[in-house]
Amino acid sequence: MSINGASASKYPPEFEAAIAQVLADEGGFVQNSADPGGATKFGISAREYPDLDIAQLTRDDAVAIYFRDWWRKYDFGRLPAALAAKTFDLAVNIGPGHAITCLQRALRAAGHRVTEDGSIGAETATAAAAAPEIAALAALRSEAAGYYRAVAAITRGARDSDDQQFLTGWLNRAYE
Numbered sequence: 001m002s003i004n005g006a007s008a009s010k011y012p013p014e015f016e017a018a019i020a021q022v023l024a025d026e027g028g029f030v031q032n033s034a035d036p037g038g039a040t041k042f043g044i045s046a047r048e049y050p051d052l053d054i055a056q057l058t059r060d061d062a063v064a065i066y067f068r069d070w071w072r073k074y075d076f077g078r079l080p081a082a083l084a085a086k087t088f089d090l091a092v093n094i095g096p097g098h099a100i101t102c103l104q105r106a107l108r109a110a111g112h113r114v115t116e117d118g119s120i121g122a123e124t125a126t127a128a129a130a131a132p133e134i135a136a137l138a139a140l141r142s143e144a145a146g147y148y149r150a151v152a153a154i155t156r157g158a159r160d161s162d163d164q165q166f167l168t169g170w171l172n173r174a175y176e
Helices: 013-026 059-072 081-094 096-109 122-130 133-155 162-175
Strands: none
Touching: 013 059, 013 081, 059 081, 081 096, 081 133, 081 162, 096 122, 096 133, 133 162
16 A cells, blocks of 8 residues: 555556557557558557457556567666656657667667667666767657658658648657
């Protein structure tokens, strides 16, 4: 039990903060024909979870999926809280490998040698812990924005500019 008699969360506080941002960014049920993920709710897509009834997905179920299939699986908890939250939020949008590579490039920009392998191992966790938070977050935001701009530029004309319509939202997400 926690203070005031409320039951304690089954999730770590760093995850609680991170998932709050993801859910704020992702919102409710969306079915946009230009989105290759198909039907999406809370950022959980029919493409990634084809056996799940996306329209009926509850917030609690989405949180449990994110904790099991994202937070723990990709070791976001090994990072300092602010970097973990930002990288996790980006991972939901661009995929874990791309988001972690953006983090690794950001850590290099902040003066830390890390291998850009798209996974959070000891080297990345140690560099993230040693990096000044403000510098690392600024660099991560910049790397994410660059990633989004590259995706939009590459697809301009390749898919009738489907990704161009999302670029403003992506950049807002990168810089928040």
